[in-house]
Amino acid sequence: MVILAYNDGQYNFQTVERKWQNIWEKENTYRVPNRSEKPNYYVLEMFPYPSGALHMGHIRNYAIGDVVARLKTMSGYNVLHPMGWDAFGLPAENAAIQRGIHPVEWTRENIANMRSQQKRLGLSYDWEREVTTSDPEYYRWTQWMFLLMYNRGLAYKKLAPVNWCPTCQTVLANEQVSEGGCWRCGTPAVEKDLEQWFFRTTDYADRLLKDLDLLDGWPERVRTMQEHWIGKSEGTDVTFPLPGYENGITVFTTRADTLYGVTFMTLAPEHPLVTKLAQASPRKREIMAFVDKCRQESKIERAAADMEKEGMFLDSYCLNPLNGERIPIWVANYVLMDYGTGAVMGVPAHDQRDFEFARKYGLAIRVVITPPGTELQADDMTGAYVEPGILINSGPYNGLTNLEGLKRINAHLKDQGFGVPSVTYRLKDWLVSRQRYWGAPIPIIYCSHCGTVPVPETDLPVLLPEHIDFDPSLMSPLAHVAEFINTTCPKCSRPAQRETDTMDTFICSSWYYFRYSDPKNDRLPFSKEAAAAWLPVDQYIGGVEHAVMHLLYSRFFTKVLYDAGWVQKVEPFTNLLTQGMVIKDGHKMSKSKGNVVDPEEIIAKYGADTARLFILFASPPDKDLEWSDQGVEGSWRFLNRVWRLVKGLDVFGAIDDAHDQLSRADRDLRHKIHRTIKKVSEDVEDRFSLNTAIAAIMELVNEIYRYKDNVPSPDQNKALLKNALENVLLLLAPFAPHITAELWQQTGHTENIHDCAWPKWDETALEVEELTIVVQVNGKVRDRLVVAADSSSEEIEQLALTAPKVQPLLDNKQVDRIISVPGRLVNIVVRP
RNA sequence: GCGGAUGUGGCGGAACUGGCAGACGCGCUAGACUUAGGAUCUAGUGGGUAACGCCCUUGAGGGUUCGAGUCCCUCCGUCCGCACCA
Structure with missing residues (x-):
């Protein structure tokens, strides 16, 4: 201080x-x-x-x-x-x-x-x-929400491979992992199988996508991010017959037009068929070792960009549903089990990943789409051809555009029972289980007679036990609290056990x-x-x-x-x-970078109004804000300037004002007041431009200072000054609530400033008597004219042509044309 | 790699629909008041140049236009998000 x-x-x-x-x-x-x-x-x-x-x-x-x-x-x-x-x-x-x-x-x-x-x-x-949210009176209703989901068939349990953070001892959703590590502590995630509760967000994928159209009050970029996150993809589930297996292998593809180009099939390591097919292979042991290796790498690692594609032949073949061709089946680390069906048809000529895989393992590459006019040769290719083109090597579909081929092949697959239209989303069901203490307990009871029983609404909340052992090596603290776990079945009253998982905090929010x-x-x-x-x-x-x-x-x-x-x-x-x-x-700002500014210090040194004003003034709200200690100083100075201005002008008492007519200076100040009201109102309400709104208030304050300093005291219009200051305070009130409330009261107002009506601008006060018109010659500014606001374009053009700074430039030149923008400029276009 | 931003003085930023580039603030320079200034006030402050003139200037280069920070094309930088999505 x-x-x-x-x-x-x-x-x-x-x-x-x-x-x-x-x-x-x-x-x-x-x-x-x-x-x-x-x-x-x-x-x-x-x-x-x-x-x-x-x-x-x-x-x-x-x-x-x-x-x-x-x-x-x-x-x-x-x-x-x-x-x-x-x-x-x-x-x-x-x-x-x-x-x-x-x-x-x-x-x-x-x-x-x-x-x-x-x-x-x-x-x-x-x-x-x-x-x-951690208050029982709140989480009671979070549990109620869980039951709502459960009763509507939107909550279910399944065994699923999940990201596991060894440090936090908790499951991480895919979207909670960054750069291969836990988003909270950074520890590399590993994979682990657990019984987990899920919400069926995918049931709502289509509506979540479609209703983005309703959100025109949202930033475009957020809607785009959500759209990509949901990741709707329309295609076909194509079944490749597999001798000895009734169901065959089903893949999801958006590119059924490339079906004649399939030269191999790839399965995710987790795919149930992998183990079965491996049994029949002489290299069974090797294959299973490869699968185990893949599964030890977390999904995150496997999804990393520079991950080397690896695979093994399973010594089995499936059949191409279009022509019965034998297709070798591989297991590959780049195929993900939780997207689509966990199986991908390999079309190396027309998919870059498949191309790389085929080149690495010497698999056949067959071109089935070629650019019009030439014929693509597989041996010459350095990458997959993914553009549209004409079908070749595709039996009865040769010569069609690939788009037309796609339609016909899909129709054929449907007729023959090998394909059904399918929609796949990138969005996954929401994993809501957490093996943690500090969360809302999932209100479910397991009874050996009745099975999974929801806790009746009347029994909510299921309270967290107060006494708890926080030994970090315990995977799930609640699982060790006997008085929490042991309960009776709500249906049959026999002894039963509570679910020990708590809910993801995203549910609370x-x-x-x-x-x-x-x-x-x-x-x-x-x-x-x-x-x-x-x-x-x-x-x-x-x-x-x-x-x-x-x-x-x-x-x-x-x-x-x-x-x-x-x-x-x-x-x-x-x-x-x-x-x-x-x-x-x-x-x-982060502790690790050591560049944190503590708000507490700023408020202690300058007060809340200054802190708020600076942070709003320094940058538009949706852009990053560069912190500046000196900038804060500027906001502090501005508030003091307002304080001194209001305290220094004795205009709030009984006004004995002889000014029945406004002087030129009065009219200019009045004009500025109303322009400022308009600008601040529109900047804040229409476009969240809080920084320019504050700048406009600063301009008005500067203008009032100029009036006060330049107009001789006896000529000053006190009523107008009073009006100016009142508007400054009203406009500033939402930004700096304390100082404005205080000055409002100190100037004799009895009503709280924050209960006052937001000022309105007067259109007639916005009218100006004179305008400054820019005169350009060939687009370069050469002069400025001050003209009466009601001057016609013709008058202004005449003035422009004879303006002293302009005339020399017109000598020996021919005036080609004159462009007039009313109220702004005149551009004289000349030729030599 | 894909997608999205973004690039303007010494700094934060302004310019809303193609029409005076640099509002407002910071910083800096000079002056006033002052025992003092880290308070306050006044003047100046994009760059070049002897010049109140003239020229240049919105990441770089092209284009459209009477006129481009703003529109189009090519390229470069920075930041963010997503990532084998079949």
Whole structure:
């Protein structure tokens, strides 16, 4: 606080901010009813994981959301702006393991600290709606959601090879693994078979894809990412007969037109036929050793780009369904069991991967599509030919375009019973089981008589046991708590065992935005009326890192709840803003890089208003933001400039104003006021351009200073100045809520500034008396003309042609034509 | 490899529909006030040049146009996402 010792003229943000935060807290200013006479508006920032303290990314997220919330409130909406905690998850459990703190305690302390930080930011949350996902009153309904999925046939259990992180001792979904390692700790993932609960997201794949069209309030790039993630692919399931096996081998292909070019078949190492076929091979031992080797590499490693393609011949053959040709069957590491059918037909001439594989193992390459006019020779090829062309070596289909061939071959396959149209998605079912303590227990009971029995709704929540052994070597902590496991069957009352897996935390965050509409409901997750009053979220704001998983899962939940009749809309978030990262010295802020700026320090030194203002001013919200300590200083100076301006002008008392006519300076200032209102309103509401909105307010402040300094005191229009200052404060209020509230009160206003109406601009004040017209000759600016606003194009052109700086350039030249853009420029096009 | 961004002064960025490039802020320079300045105010600040003139300038090169940071083509750099998807 060195600065304050020097600067007696500066405003005391500590006092001001504390004062207003206390008032807002005491008066419950931001509590919002579900219904009022105003229209509802729901703005939501992605709720945080309570890691311990807020970082700059949080501040940015909340600052943006708070501007929207406050602006919408001033614009006459009943605004829901809630906050809560995504409180289940690994770090709490790791803290328990490493430091012996119980997750309940650790989470409670972190939330208390972060909530107090949020309060010191002056965010307009309705704290009465706060939710915490690790609270039994919340996870009770998360369990209810699981039962909803279960009862609708959308939750099921299967044995599946999963990514296993040896460090976290947990299963990782494919999408939770980055660069071959666990997304949390980086440990290389290995493969392991476990019985797991899944949600049938693939049942909704088509709707998740199609309804992206409804999301025109989302960034294009997020929709594209989801589209690629879902990865719809339309093709054919083609069955290759396999002597001795009734069902043959089925492959999924989008390229049935290349069927005559199949020279080998490849199976994934996990494919059930591999073991069977290997039994018949003299090299059985070798083959099984190869399969084992493949299975030890995790799926992630096998999917790596530079993975060497490897395979082995299985000493078996299947038959091409079109011509009965014998096709050798291989097992290959590049075929994935969980995409398509786990078997791929090898067409080396027209698929690059197959081409590489065939060249490596000396398999035949047969061209069946050739560019028109030439005939492609297999021996000359250096890569697969994947372009369209004309079918050759394809029996009755020779000479057709491959597209026409595709249609006819598909029809033929269908007739003969060898092929059915098929759609395959890249999207997988959602693995929701976690072998962890700190999550919502899956509400399932296993009874030796009744089998798998869901916990009755009336018995929810299934509570986490408090006393727990966090020995990290225990795969699943709950599996060691007898009083948790042992229960009675809800159906037959015999002794039975509970499921010991807990739920993926993405489930908790897939429905929290519904809970905010009715957070205290102890009979339902939320009432239909409350949800209908608020949902969908009008404006959702969060990091682009959630572009796929969280947003896709939330969309899935919303659709299921819609199908079950709980909600009226099929999409949860009407408008989405994905904010950019906060960068320092060119890199993302991270502890490992040592470039972290602690928000706590900034708020302590400059206050919340300055911190918020800088972070919003430094960059457009959807772009990355380069942190600058000096930039913060600039925002601090600006707020002080506003403070001094308002305090220094005595215009708020009884106004005895003799100015019944506006001077030129008055009219210019009035014009600037209304232009600023228009610009700020449009920048914020139409295009989220918060940085330019703040710049416009700064310009207005500069203009008021100029007026004050340049117009002699007796000539100053006090009513106008008062109006100017009031508008500055109103426009600035959503960005810097404390200082504006204080100045508003200090200038004699009794109403809270945040309850005032957002200012409206007056179109007549936007009209100008004079315009500056640029004069160009051959596209180069040569002069500027100040003309009356109502001048005609002809008048302006005449003035331009005779302008002193222009005329010499027209000597000995012929004027070809003159282009006039009204209100902007005149371009005189000349020839020598 | 595929997909998506993105490239503008010393720095963050502005220019919304093809019409004055560099708004606003930071930094810097000079001055004022001052015991002092890390406060405040004034003036200046893209580059070149003796020039209030003139020329150049939005990653590079071409093109369309009266006019291009903005549209089209080719290339280069940076960042992000996904990746054997049959």
